[in-house]
Amino acid sequence: MPLFFLTLIWLGYFFQNLGWIGDCQGGIIPLYAEGLKGIIFSPFLHGSLDHIIGNSIPLAVFSFLIYEFYPKVADKVMLQAWLFSGLAVWLTPPIDFFESHTHYIPCIIGASGVIYVQAFFLFVSGIVRWTVKLMSISLLVALYYGGMIWGMIPEELLFSLSEPSKVAWQSHLAGGVIGVILAIIYRHQSEKRKKYIWEYPNYYNEKDDLLWQKYKAEYPGDFNELPHTQEDEIWDYLEELRKREK
Structure with a gap:
């Protein structure tokens, strides 16, 4: 046209x-x-x-x-x-x-x-x-x-x-x-957004799962829990301030 x-x-x-x-x-x-x-x-x-x-x-x-x-x-x-x-x-x-x-x-x-x-x-x-x-x-x-x-x-x-x-x-x-x-x-008349299969909540692919299990077996260190530093408690901090004042 x-x-x-x-x-x-x-x-x-x-x-x-x-x-x-x-x-x-x-x-x-x-x-x-x-x-x-x-x-x-x-x-x-x-x-x-x-x-x-x-x-x-x-x-x-x-x-x-x-x-x-x-x-x-x-x-x-x-x-x-x-x-x-x-x-x-x-x-x-x-x-x-x-x-x-x-x-x-x-x-x-x-x-x-x-x-x-x-x-x-x-x-x-x-x-x-x-x-x-x-x-x-x-x-x-x-x-x-x-x-x-x-x-x-x-x-x-x-x-x-x-x-x-x-x-x-x-x-x-x-x-x-x-x-x-x-x-x-015409604001609602448009092409629908494409939704890929992996975006569905119940999506499962056996091949993807096997690859994931293989990766976990070959690189177990990647899944070890990282050490966490202890968070400072506010009350401990206040107690420290009181000791300094004395």
């Missing part, structure tokens, strides 16, 4: 360059009926070559990690990341930070919402499942992609801009929230 998703992304960009898809066709327009189709198609559209490359690399990395370490829920996470992130963006009212008199209508494209779902799913899943292997994945995500959290804040609040930012913070914020929710929902 990740390879299929990446292929569709690049096909969408190819069709954009051919002029088959223009303006805001296939983009998410919040709270407008004509923008509903963007829930399905917007992840496959990008504004520039830098935009699509910048999304393709983390999408490939996160997809690999999800399918490698969470195979039982990987398909569900990918599908729900695709649909729910777009739906959440469509339900988010547009905010005009410049308070212009014209009606502000954003058009949102790109796969960043899906990427944020993946990133937050990987990070939170390792924490809630509390295993060394999965927590190490969480730390790697935080180490290499921790800066993504700034993308959830509108650039207009961080910098002095002369025009509206083209960074879709709505997708990032929605994706992060959905990623956390999915991590919590």
